Structure formats: structure tokens, C-alpha cells
Amino acid sequence: MSGDLLPAVLLIVLMLAILGAGVWIGIGVLGVALLALTLFTDRLAGDSLALTVWGSLSSWTLTALPLFIWMGEILLKTRLSEGLFRGLAPWLQRIPGRLLHSNIVGCTIFAAVSGSSAATCATIGKMSLPELRRRGYPEVMSVGSLAGAGTLGLLIPPSIIMIVYGVAADVSIGKLFIAGIIPGLMLAGLFMGYTAVWSMRNPGAIPPADAPLSFRGKLAESRHLIPVMLLIIAVLGSIYAGIATATEAAALGVLGALVVAAAQRTLTWKGFWDSLMGATRLYCMIALILAGSSFLSLAMGFIGLPRHLAEGIGTLDLSPFALILLLMVFYIVLGCFLDGISMVVLTMAVLLPTLQTAGIDLLWFGIFIVIVVEMAQITPPVGFNLFVMQGMTGHQISYIARAAFPYFLMMVVAVLLIWFFPPLVTYLPSQMKL
Amino acid sequence: MKTPLSPLFLAFGVAGALFILATLLLQVFAIFGRLVGVTLGGHDAYAGYFLAAGSFLTLAYALRRGDHIRVTLIIGRFEGGARLATEIFCLAVATFLSGYFAFYSGKLAWGSWQFGEVSTEIDATPLWIPQLSMALGVTALALAFLEELVYVLRHRRLPPQDDTGPANVE
Numbered sequence: 387m388s389g390d391l392l393p394a395v396l397l398i399v400l401m402l403a404i405l406g407a408g409v410w411i412g413i414g415v416l417g418v419a420l421l422a423l424t425l426f427t428d429r430l431a432g433d434s435l436a437l438t439v440w441g442s443l444s445s446w447t448l449t450a451l452p453l454f455i456w457m458g459e460i461l462l463k464t465r466l467s468e469g470l471f472r473g474l475a476p477w478l479q480r481i482p483g484r485l486l487h488s489n490i491v492g493c494t495i496f497a498a499v500s501g502s503s504a505a506t507c508a509t510i511g512k513m514s515l516p517e518l519r520r521r522g523y524p525e526v527m528s529v530g531s532l533a534g535a536g537t538l539g540l541l542i543p544p545s546i547i548m549i550v551y552g553v554a555a556d557v558s559i560g561k562l563f564i565a566g567i568i569p570g571l572m573l574a575g576l577f578m579g580y581t582a583v584w585s586m587r588n589p590g591a592i593p594p595a596d597a598p599l600s601f602r603g604k605l606a607e608s609r610h611l612i613p614v615m616l617l618i619i620a621v622l623g624s625i626y627a628g629i630a631t632a633t634e635a636a637a638l639g640v641l642g643a644l645v646v647a648a649a650q651r652t653l654t655w656k657g658f659w660d661s662l663m664g665a666t667r668l669y670c671m672i673a674l675i676l677a678g679s680s681f682l683s684l685a686m687g688f689i690g691l692p693r694h695l696a697e698g699i700g701t702l703d704l705s706p707f708a709l710i711l712l713l714m715v716f717y718i719v720l721g722c723f724l725d726g727i728s729m730v731v732l733t734m735a736v737l738l739p740t741l742q743t744a745g746i747d748l749l750w751f752g753i754f755i756v757i758v759v760e761m762a763q764i765t766p767p768v769g770f771n772l773f774v775m776q777g778m779t780g781h782q783i784s785y786i787a788r789a790a791f792p793y794f795l796m797m798v799v800a801v802l803l804i805w806f807f808p809p810l811v812t813y814l815p816s817q818m819k820l
Numbered sequence: 821m822k823t824p825l826s827p828l829f830l831a832f833g834v835a836g837a838l839f840i841l842a843t844l845l846l847q848v849f850a851i852f853g854r855l856v857g858v859t860l861g862g863h864d865a866y867a868g869y870f871l872a873a874g875s876f877l878t879l880a881y882a883l884r885r886g887d888h889i890r891v892t893l894i895i896g897r898f899e900g901g902a903r904l905a906t907e908i909f910c911l912a913v914a915t916f917l918s919g920y921f922a923f924y925s926g927k928l929a930w931g932s933w934q935f936g937e938v939s940t941e942i943d944a945t946p947l948w949i950p951q952l953s954m955a956l957g958v959t960a961l962a963l964a965f966l967e968e969l970v971y972v973l974r975h976r977r978l979p980p981q982d983d984t985g986p987a988n989v990e
Binding site for chain 1: 833834836837840841843844847848850851864865867868869871872874875876878879881882883885887888889890891892893894895906907909910913914917918920921923924925927928950951954
């Protein structure tokens with residue numbers, strides 16, 4: 387073991403040094419892998435590099451990624467979030483916490499057409515924050531619930547990070563998507579529960595309800611929800627019914643988003659081109675990370691580090707539950723420095739054999755890792771949702787992180803719940819028509 | 821940052837976006853084609869090639885727009901000479917690695933052409949054609965890093981960034 391430990395420690399230190407010095411993540415990872423192959427094996431590193439990266443980035447399964455990103459870019463320019471708020475608000479007036487729930491329910495619904503938490507947060511917040519402020523809702527709860535619920539963009543399908551995980555761990559993306567539905571709704575329920583309890587304990591803080599609407603009036607306002615519901619049916623329904631693969635559903639999603647934008651007359655040629663260019667650039671950023679990590683996986687495989695790690699952890703005699711708790715802490719710490727996508731691809735390059743040895747279901751682990759990455763989104767100093775919220779509200783990162791902390795705790799509860807009740811994750815995928 | 825090579829990177833970026841558009845069209849044709857009973861042979865493989873071209877060709881342009889993620893937690897606190905020195909280090913490392921990658925990408929495409937390698941799937945495409953996108957795109961990325969490195973060394977200051985900020989996708 388000690389003979390194998392040296393290269394492992396050396397590589398980890400080197401990785402931290404290169405990434406910490408600010409080298410672009412994909413490039414830095416590629417460099418570490420290159421060095422590992424050159425130092426510890428006699429492989430022809432350059433040829434393997436080109437062949438591995440080509441193989442991984444020309445894979446058909448990745449096609450869903452840019453398409454879902456593009457769909458989000460188009461929807462960002464529509465008035466979908468406005469319609470969501472108008473359609474939801476009348477129904478939420480009686481729940482303790484009233485319109486604070488528009489953040490949570492709005493994010494939950496929007497997450498079902500958006501693959502990213504930053505986009506979910508920004509889209510819903512653009513509409514709900516000014517409305518909540520105008521009515522005098524407590525700022526800390528408006529900010530906290532939005533920052534927390536925005537992360538549902540990752541867990542509720544479609545989800546960029548699930549596609550990345552699915553490719554890295556070789557798990558069906560369609561199944562991952564469907565597996566995320568119940569945990570996503572459960573987490574939304576936990577968020578709403580916390581918000582309601584807080585509101586009941588601070589009754590003076592919540593402003594009075596708006597003038598009540600008749601039931602017919604409420605239904606009439608709900609017509610604004612129709613476009614988003616149709617999009618959800620087109621994307622998720624087609625996957626669940628087995629009509630479309632995740633990739634085809636993504637293509638349908640782009641078409642659907644274009645139809646919505648055209649119907650609202652928010653679609654211009656310039657808007658179309660900007661959304662395409664934006665999606666291409668965002669995807670390209672992910673592609674560079676995927677390129678580096680695919681080569682890292684290869685290098686790690688050759689020097690046998692993942693296998694040694696699995697054996698090393700095996701000798702610790704941890705129970706699977708202890709392992710999961712350990713990994714949760716590890717990811718939360720890692721999430722303070724790295725973005726979620728890098729976190730997933732870099733750790734999966736070494737963790738797979740460990741998980742397999744411990745007998746952990748990779749579909750279940752995918753949902754686990756997505757929830758943990760959600761936590762990382764709202765933990766300082768690096769958390770994408772914190773950045774988005776800072777841009778939108780002008781508050782300090784530390785203020786937003788404190789406001790979101792109760793929602794962070796709800797995510798810990800969610801992890802415990804899916805651990806003790808795994809069917810929450812595995813039931814729906816097992817019922818899929820394939 | 822406006823440099824002599826900027827128009828080239830922009831052109832590559834536009835080409836990359838068109839390839840992503842082509843990926844969408846291919847998927848749409850595949851879905852509707854299946855409904856009317858027409859199957860496009862090897863469309864999966866083509867979707868993969870288009871996607872690869874879309875990502876590789878855009879690399880340099882995305883760098884210029886500040887899209888590629890890096891950890892700025894530590895270097896963000898540096899000022900003056902220390903910041904400049906780390907930037908030179910980062911750019912030198914990135915120029916070397918992307919140059920190395922570009923060389924072997926070119927070698928891969930050249931080898932595929934030399935030995936007449938074709939795809940093992942039913943599309944049977946000569947592989948050097950799609951692989952050319954990787955060779956060109958990664959070469960452009962290496963040039964973009966090199967250009968920035970030269971800029972920092974000559975002007976003793978950080979290259980001006982477009983204010984779009986890093987790509988925000990999660």
C-alpha cells in the first residue's frame with residue numbers, strides 16, 4: 387500500500403496546486419493526467435489523450451446537454467416566469483407564509499423545464515423578488531427561500547448535472563431524470579414546510595393576503611400556467627412514456643421553447659441567435675472540463691489509483707451509511723472550492739470502484755450526488771446560486787448564505803430520507819416503460 | 821480583447837454554433853422521420869460528430885469571452901506583481917498543454933487519413949473529416965492562450981476581459 391500511496395498523494399497535491407493557482411480547470415486536469423501517465427506508466431500519453439478526448443466528446447449521449455442548455459436560454463427571454471407568478475399567487479394566499487411559497491413552487495415548476503439552478507433562480511427571482519418586496523415580505527425569507535429552491539433546478543429533471551453524472555458513471559440519463567422527480571418534490575415539500583413553520587412562529591412578519599379572488603377568478607389566472615405545463619408534458623412525459631430518449635426530449639424541448647417564445651412574440655432573430663450562441667459557449671465550457679476529466683479517468687485507471695482507493699476504504703471496514711456520510715462531508719468541503727460539474731466528473735474518475743465495492747446503487751448515488759451539489763450551490767465562498775442572488779439583490783454573499791442556511795439543513799434531511807427510504811429514488815425508474 | 825486573431829476565433833465560434841444548430845435539426849429529423857417510418861442511417865454518429873465540432877471549434881472564442889471556469893479564490897486576492905506572475909504561470913502552462921493536445925489531435929486526424937480509417941458504425945464516415953474539427957479547434961485554443969501570454973509578457977498587465985463573466989450553467 388505504501389508504495390502506491392506516494393503517487394496518489396503526489397497527484398492530489400499537484401492537482402490542488404495547479405487548480406488553486408488558477409489554471410483553467412479542464413486544462414489543469416488534463417495536465418495532471420498527462421504527468422501521471424508519463425511518470426508512472428510507459429504509455430504513449432499524447433496519442434491516448436487525443437483518442438480518449440475524441441471518443442468522449444463525440445459521444446451521442448452528450449447531445450442532450452447543449453440542447454437542454456439552449457432550451458433554458460430561450461425560456462429565459464420569454465415571459466414564462468411572469469405567467470408562473472400570476473398563475474400561482476392566488477392559490478398560495480392561505481398557506482402560512484403566503485407568497486413566499488411562490489418562490490418555492492415557482493422554482494419547482496420552472497425546474498421541470500430548466501436544467502440549471504442558476505437559470506431557475508434568476509428566472510423566478512426576476513419576477514418574485516420585486517413582488518415580494520412591494521408587499522413587504524421579510525427580506526431574509528424571500529432571499530433564503532429563493533436561493534434554496536433555485537437549487538431544485540438540478541434535482542428536478544431535466545438536469546445538466548445529471549447528464550454529466552450519467553455519462554461519467556455510465557447510468558441511463560432517462561432513468562436518472564425520472565429518479566429525480568420524487569426526491570425533488572419531497573425537497574420542495576421540506577422547503578415549504580420549513581417556510582410555513584417559520585411563518586407560524588413569526589406571525590407578525592408576513593404581510594396580509596391580497597384581495598381574495600373567486601374560485602373562477604383563480605382558475606382564470608391559472609391559464610398563465612398552461613404553456614409551462616405543456617412544455618413539461620412534452621419533455622418529461624415523452625421520456626417517462628418511453629417515446630423519446632433524453633436527447634430527443636431535449637430536441638422537443640428546444641422546439642417547444644421556440645413555440646412558446648413565438649406565441650408570446652418575444653422571439654426575434656437576434657434573440658434566437660443569442661440564445662444559440664450562449665448555449666454553445668456554455669456547452670463548450672462544460673466540454674473542456676469533460677475533455678480533461680475523461681483523460682484523467684483513463685490515467686487513473688492505468689495507475690490503478692481508484693482500485694487502490696477502493697481497497698484502502700475497504701480495509702477501513704466502514705458501513706455503507708458511514709461511507710455516505712463521509713462522502714457528504716467531503717463533497718460539502720469540496721463544494722466550497724469547485725463548481726458542481728468539475729466536482730462530479732473529477733470524483734467519479736476515482737470513486738466508481740469504491741462505490742461498487744460498497745454495493746451502492748449508482749442510480750441512487752446519482753440522486754445523492756445531485757442533492758449534495760445543490761448544497762454546494764448555496765455554501766460560501768464558491769456557490770453559483772449565491773453569485774446569482776448577489777447579482778440580483780445586491781446583498782453580501784455571507785448574508786445570502788445565512789438566509790439560505792435553513793434550506794441547506796433541509797437538504798441534509800432529504801439525504802437522510804433517501805438513504806433510509808431508497809424507493810423514493812428507485813420506484814419511479816423501475817416503473818418506466820422501456 | 822481585440823487582437824489580430826480575434827476575427828478567426830469569432831468565425832470558429834459562429835461555425836461551432838451552426839454545428840449545434842445542425843445537431844438539433846438532425847435530432848428533429850430523426851424523431852419526425854421515425855413517425856413517418858423513415859430512418860436515417862447512422863444519425864447518432866453524425867449527431868456525435870456535429871456535437872464534437874460544436875464544442876471544439878468554440879473553445880478559443882469561449883476563452884476570449886471568459887467562459888472557461890477557473891478557481892479564482894486564491895489568485896483573486898493577489899495584487900500587482902504576484903497576480904501578474906500567477907497569470908504568466910497559468911498562461912504558460914495552458915499554452916504548453918493545449919499546444920501538446922493540438923499536436924496530437926492533428927496527428928490523430930492525419931493518421932486516420934493516412935490509414936483510411938472509417939467509422940465502425942453504419943455511417944462508415946472517413947474519420948479524419950470529423951476529427952479535423954478537434955485539430956482545428958484545439959489549435960485555435962492554443963493560439964488564443966499564446967496570444968494572451970505574449971500580451972501579458974509585453975504589456976506587463978492582465979489581458980482585458982469581456983465583462984460577460986464566467987459561464988453560469990449550474
